[in-house]
Amino acid sequence: MTASNSLATPPKKKLPLLLKIYAVALIALSVISIPIAAILGFYLPSLTSDAGTPVDTTTLVIAIVQIALTGVGAVMSIVLGVRMLRDRRRGARIAAEILVAINVAVMVCEVMLSGLHGPGLYEVLHLVFLVALLSYIDPSLSEERKLADLETRERAEDGTLGRDETGKGYIELNFFNLFWIFVVCCVLGLIIEVVYHMAVVEPGVYQDRAGLLYGPFSPIYGIGAVLMTIALNRFHKANFLVIFLVSAVIGGAFEYLVSWFFQFAFGIMAWDYTGTFLSIDGRTNGMFMAMWGVLGCVWIKLLLPRMLKVVNAIPWKWRYGLTSVCAVLMLVNAVMTMLAFDCWYQREAGMEPVNAMEQFFEEYYGNDFMADRFQSMTIDPSRSTRVTPVELGQ
Secondary structure (H helix, E strand, C coil): CHHHHHHHCCCCCCCCHHHHHHHHHHHHHHHHHHHHHHHHHHHHHHEEECCCCECCHHHHHHHHHHHHHHHHHHHHHHHHHHHHHCCCHHHHHHHHHHHHHHHHHHHHHHHHHHHHHCCCHHHHHHHHHHHHHHHHHCHHHHHHHCCCHHHHHHHHHHCCCCECCCCCCCECCCHHHHHHHHHHHHHHHHHHHHHHHHHHHCCCCCCCCCCCCCCCCCHHHHHHHHHHHHHHHHHCCCCHHHHHHHHHHHHHHHHHHHHHHHHHHHCEECCCCCCCCCCECCCECHHHHHHHHHHHHHHHHHHHHHHHHHHHCCCHHHHHHHHHHHHHHHHHHHHHHHHHHHHHHHHHCCCCCCCHHHHHHHHHCCHHHHHHHCCCCEECHHHCCCEEECCCCC
16 A cells, blocks of 8 residues: 555655755845835835826825735745745745736836836846746646657647646646637737728728737737636636626726726827727727627637647647747737837937937837837827836935
């Protein structure tokens, strides 16, 4: 009995010494940052806008959320460090996933408050390291690497690779599946929006609705599809009403948050539904939430099964290499787009380029280029909530 149990339960694989050192440093820094986050709360009254005027309520709320998330992130960092020191890979993976989400939310708040100058190099590098750490400490990924190539190739040829064999959901919610869902739906969403604009909004008039500097991509649809897939993966057999309602809420909430972020971070307004049926602050409305609901039903019930066949058509030898290269290119595209938005904001705010990067974007991605590339967007720096901290007593 003892021998069989030892065979069934392999010994726990310990993390390398370097990761243990990282865990200790993470705990130490987090213990220090918790009281600092609390102290920062006292500096909120010293925030002023770029124009030197007192901040409004929205800006103050964003600052409070940022500080609160920083404190929660510090606590979660301690949890991650402790679990890594105890070689609890699965628990460390969960903590790292939560920490990635918190760090992204903190960086979003910083961008809305200070533009792209808000997030520091350390925060960006730490986020990249956490993402890389996930692929190393995740026990399920290490087990997946040990699967027989023959069985995996057969599943790819049969078009079943990527299906959730546990029965808990329709597909495996891994990076490979979710990345290609994002890419495909970025393109499909852009096509739908362009056709809708030409057929309904301005009949016969073409308008470029792309959301990135390069390529036919509209990230709002790609991210929306990923969110719907994650939320509805376990309920893919549910009736249409459930899927419709969940998709409508997710799509409407995400559309609202995207509009909110771009306005307050860059002064950009890409759509305004004020005065329409069930308009919510002009950022979404009843009709478009219903359209999100319909798209969710079509996606979960009709397109997702076919999506797996498209993904499995990628030759086996190119499967992960191609995904890695495309993921890097998409990330570079997104970063370049955000930098272009930030420089566009600064130019519209009357700020002259002060470094080589800003001069580069002014030369190659100037105001005329940005207005032509993002034809549905208008920019007005006065709409943003950017602030500058002012020392007490000044």
